[in-house]
Amino acid sequence: MTNLNNRKLKIKGLAAIELTLILPILLFLVFIVAEYSRLLYQYNALNSTVRDAARYLIDYGTPGSTNVIDITPELAKNASYLISSGEHQSSNTLLPNLGATASMPADSVTNNYVINETGYELRITVVDDFITLTVIYDWQPVFADLLPTFSSQGSFDLSYDLVVHYTMRAL
Known part of the structure; x- marks a missing residue:
């Protein structure tokens, strides 16, 4: 036993x-x-908000005197708010580290904008009757930012940029 x-x-x-x-x-x-x-999930949410911002710019971007879409600084700012919060001028953010501010340099000759926000960069480019939105979002993992390699080479950085391009044609 x-x-x-x-x-x-x-x-x-x-x-x-x-x-x-x-x-x-x-x-x-x-x-x-x-x-x-x-x-x-975050890439899908970012893609959806960029698509909504492109639709907003197409709907409200009035044709200029040269038949080129005219994006005003106010429209670019509202598109930035749409990307960060899903609403016009809202302080809530859809994704972590995704905040909207009001600072933006604009190139008035080419009607292009580069908006550097907290956690992402928005580029609005207008060529003929096409609007291209490019968002570069700094994705951060929850569990760890670095993965050790257990060698003298250092560690792997687990955060990287999610890039979303969206092009629409104005009709």
């Missing part, structure tokens, strides 16, 4: 050791799936 009890204790100890060896790998895989899912 004591031989059977000793054998059960050894099996329980072996199962605990196996769990200790496998659990970090399983947790790492769960975190990778969670981060990748979050990345896809």
Whole structure:
């Protein structure tokens, strides 16, 4: 009887050791799936807001005297608010690190804008009757910014830029 009890204790100890060896790998895989899912969600949300901002600029961008779409600084600012919050002049943000401010340099000759906001950059380019919006969003992971390599080479940076281009033609 004591031989059977000793054998059960050894099996329980072996199962605990196996769990200790496998659990970090399983947790790492769960975190990778969670981060990748979050990345896809944020990319989809960013793509949707850029598309809405492009539609807004197409609807309200009045043709200038040269039959080229005329984007005013007010329209560019409202498009920036649409991208960051989904609404005109709202302080709520759809994505983390995505804030809108009112500063923007404009090139009045080419009707192009580059807006550097908190956490992203918005470029509005008008060529003939096409409007192109480019958003570069600084995506940050939740669990860790750096992944150690356990060598002298340093570590991997897990944050990177999500880039969304959207071009629409004014009819």
